[in-house]
Amino acid sequence: MRNKGKATSFDIAYLAGVSQPTVSRALRGSPTVNEQTRQRILQIAHELNYKVDKNASNLRNQQSGTLALLFFEDPTLDDSLINPFFLSMLGSLTRACAVQGYDLLISFQQLSSNWHVEYEDSKKADGLILLGYGDYLEYVSRLELLVEQGTHFVRWGVVLPGQPGVSIGCDNLQGGRDMTRHLLEQGRRNIAFIGHASAHYPEFLERYKGYSQTLEGAGCSVRAELQIDAFTTERSGYDAVTELIERGIEFDALFCASDLIAIGAMRALADRGLRVPQDVAVAGFDDIPIASFTNPSLTTVQQDTKAAATLLVESLLALIREEPVQSHTIPARLAIRQSTMSS
Amino acid sequence: MRNKGKATSFDIAYLAGVSQPTVSRALRGSPTVNEQTRQRILQIAHELNYKVDKNASNLRNQQSGTLALLFFEDPTLDDSLINPFFLSMLGSLTRACAVQGYDLLISFQQLSSNWHVEYEDSKKADGLILLGYGDYLEYVSRLELLVEQGTHFVRWGVVLPGQPGVSIGCDNLQGGRDMTRHLLEQGRRNIAFIGHASAHYPEFLERYKGYSQTLEGAGCSVRAELQIDAFTTERSGYDAVTELIERGIEFDALFCASDLIAIGAMRALADRGLRVPQDVAVAGFDDIPIASFTNPSLTTVQQDTKAAATLLVESLLALIREEPVQSHTIPARLAIRQSTMSS
DNA sequence: CTGAAAGCGCTTACAG
DNA sequence: CTGAAAGCGCTTACAG
Missing domain, CATH: 3.40.50.2300 (Response regulator)
Incomplete structure (x- = not known):
């Protein structure tokens, strides 16, 4: 049922009798492609069960379409136990990312580890969402480092004046x-x-x-x-x-x-x-x-958490687009x- | 602090006075690289805060180092509510992936949507972990499709004779x-x-x-x-x-x-x-x-869930390595x- | 509207 | 032990 390698845009081009760039254009909805040609290409792509190779397009576009959720756990906590609040947050974040067409990579981090750069620098994610931390005073110096390095990130947590980076927290x-x-x-x-x-x-x-x-x-x-x-x-x-x-x-x-x-x-x-x-x-x-x-x-x-997650994701995407972003406090309710x- | 573009292996090669492939070898721990040269390269890489571009290495290696967790929700459920059992599972899966050096992409799926292929075919993930579903009888035909397409996947759920694919479930x-x-x-x-x-x-x-x-x-x-x-x-x-x-x-x-x-x-x-x-x-x-x-x-x-997650991830990785894999039942305890x- | 060309940043045979 | 070359599969100026 499935061929050796998966279909590439070259296969489609060959079958459609056009060049590979035209296939790329057609698939990405470029208005310059002839409508008939596009339909033919779409048809063939569908038949071959073709999917754009994300590694290739990401490499070319220098972005990933992915956000990374870095989840910091207090190492003192029981290994199997996750703060249920963060779990709710995770559910909301996943949905908020999906709405924006982004994937969410999740990672549990040890506080001690050298987490600050990995994801964005290795192009696995376009930006980071930080959730949880142990001691704020230690943590804040990491945030400064992130800002200094130009990493795109937002964090969930208290909003304080003069704080490095963007925070979304409740009141x-x-x-x-x-x-x-x-x-x-x-x-x-x-x-x-x-x-x-x-x-x-x-x-x-x-x-x-x-x-x-x-x-x-x-x-x-x-x-x-x-x-x-x-x-x-x-x-x-x-x-x-x-x-x-x-x-x-x-x-x-x-x-x-x-x-x-x-x-x-x-x-x-x-x-x-x-x-x-x-x-x-x-x-x-x-x-x-x-x-x-x-x-x-x-x-x-x-x-x-739903409002928080939406705000976190939207803020991060704005940051990635290099737009100015403010920290925000959302209301708390009894x-x-x-x-x-x-x- | 940060240069325009991030450092590439060419930058390191230039600074180290070697060719780019040598940098690649040194970084990946090839034994053929001279130890002194390697040290020099490692040093420079560290100074430049270099990270291998995953999009490029994945493209070249034709793999992703990522597993995707597809989370099926019954559409009848409240939007904000996730079955807490799945949440525990998620925590355990994240850890199990980390242990194996894989990233975990998570995605909430609508049952109706055309989920079966996306991830692996687009090279975003090397394999799928399926969690939850609505009606098994509908779902099982999707599983058959996945098997037919050669997709690598494991699922959490009941183990039944003659079932398509690999399942890990409790007794x-x-x-x-x-x-x-x-x-x-x-x-x-x-x-x-x-x-x-x-x-x-x-x-x-x-x-x-x-x-x-x-x-x-x-x-x-x-x-x-x-x-x-x-x-x-x-x-x-x-x-x-x-x-x-x-x-x-x-x-x-x-x-x-x-x-x-x-x-x-x-x-x-x-x-x-x-x-x-x-x-x-x-x-x-x-x-x-x-x-x-x-x-x-x-x-x-x-x-x-810890045992289950470990088994799910290990089975999936075995499947990806094209090793034979059996479904498994883990014990239930009062x-x-x-x-x-x-x- | 479409094609030829370049290039994203790697890894790995192949030579030497 | 190391370099020159090819190629992973895409996207996007640039020409026509």
């Missing part, structure tokens, strides 16, 4: 404010913040700032002992809340910097016999799919569920 | 048996099967067969009214169980053909005031991440949680 500050206000409205007064609040984790820091500002605005003091470090795993959330309890600090609500932390937090509470939401209200951030299925279901902050509702 | 039959036995051991006697049981959905059918065989083996009759059609969404599970209840059929356990169905089933039970597991035991299949977090946590059948435990 973490607003999300932090809204959630804190919600907890106050539920009558909670001793709200702990579970998550790192340092420049190393700027998304968390923004969420923390939203929390602090809202507390202050409501006349509540921001107490340092109510903030416990945690990074975004269940285990870390569990440990942080256990520590909070063991220190004997009183609290009636936990604002967790991520859903994964919140899930660990809920386990820790359950293990100590504390009820959610009666004894302690628990809120998360991200709205990962699991959040609707925890017991009780988890109040959280929704990030619109998803209120049972875990924070005082009945 | 659905055994999983169905084990789960049914578990439910019987918990003292359940009226076990309903929620999910399609037809050749259109052969994974479900195998699970159903395991269920039937085990019931019969235990001297229980298999009653047709205890099987309700459902495909793998929460909504479908909800509807099926609602129907079961409305028909007034008695049951004390639900064996759901997938976790998504089980989650919908649990909602339907809750809406009718039925308690899990006291009134009704509920079991699923897949062990998606959410399964541990439902209330109560969901007993299910685990499919080892994950017993609260939803089926009679206390």
Whole structure:
């Protein structure tokens, strides 16, 4: 059924009785080709099941029609576990690329590795989408390098002034404010913040700032002992809340910097016999799919991955076209569920 | 910082005072290159931040170093929702490809579209990994076409005798048996099967067969009214169980053909005031991440996506090397949680 | 409207 | 151990 080698434009040219460049023109829809000739060529191409060799056309055009998604995982994480939020993002990104006619190459990166250039320089991708990172302060120097090298890239993450490159992130500050206000409205007064609040984790820091500002605005003091470090795993959330309890600090609500932390937090509470939401209200951030299925279901902050993905891809394509591109913040929205509702 | 065009092997050759082919050899580790010369070339390549142009080397080598993951979605599904099981699979596949030094291109396909050839024929990928499908009977004719065309592909899904191409699947039959036995051991006697049981959905059918065989083996009759059609969404599970209840059929356990169905089933039970597991035991299949977090946590059948992904990638690479490859079934394992435990 | 020519950046026989 | 040559399959000025 299939010939030895696959059909090339020369085969078609031969069968159509025209030159190979004419085949190329006809296939690419050049208006200069005679309509009859084009039809004949199209017909033959179809019969031969011909497909343009992308390696050849990319080589010639000096581009790839592909975007690379570089996925940075914290090496401390369990090998088999991927942050579910990133997984949602991946689904949205794939669709957004397809809409634009681009392929998406995906790659899991170790933070330590020398990832910055590979893809674009080797012409496997026209640009990079960066998702996730460990420590922002280390990461940002890599971004500077990328900018310096003229690599086309966009990243998902907090938007900060003076930041190298283009970032698309959600409004973490607003999300932090809204959630804190919600907890106050539920009558909670001793709200702990579970998550790192340092420049190393700027998304968390923004969420923390939203929390602090809202507390202050409501006349509540921001107490340092109510903030416990945690990074975004269940285990870390569990440990942080256990520590909070063991220190004997009183609290009636936990604002967790991520859903994964919140899930660990809920386990820790359950293990100590504390009820959610009666004894302690628990809120998360991200709205990962699991959040609707925890017991009780988890109040959280929704990030619109579909909008984010569209914006990421469109920004990257604009960058590739050498158009000016701005960083962007998309709104965050509360998803209120049972875990924070005082009945 | 960066020169106009990126460095090519000619630039390196010029600087190293050798010919371009020698650069190519040195870079590819040919043993015929003088060690000193090689060192010099490597050094210069590094300074220029040189990367081999993949389009050029792929064109020359007639291969791509890339595998394509074609992801078929049932068009009836919500646009933003991806089956979480496939998402886990995706994570595992990405890693398995990386281990083998291949890139993974991912693509969401509409079932209707003309997907079968594109990737390999256009030299964007050396082979295809197929994940998901709607109706098996339609799908299988596509597989035949792929085989006929000599396309290199493997698929995740049930392994059936006489099936075209190579499939890697879990032991659905055994999983169905084990789960049914578990439910019987918990003292359940009226076990309903929620999910399609037809050749259109052969994974479900195998699970159903395991269920039937085990019931019969235990001297229980298999009653047709205890099987309700459902495909793998929460909504479908909800509807099926609602129907079961409305028909007034008695049951004390639900064996759901997938976790998504089980989650919908649990909602339907809750809406009718039925308690899990006291009134009704509920079991699923897949062990998606959410399964541990439902209330109560969901007993299910685990499919080892890591093993599956490794096998899929290795089989595909063997196929590409024109080695003989067999379909394979990997074991399924029970994950017993609260939803089926009679206390 | 169409063809002859050049060239994208590699890799690999073939000579030496 | 190294170079000159050919060629992978396309696209696009340039001529006509």
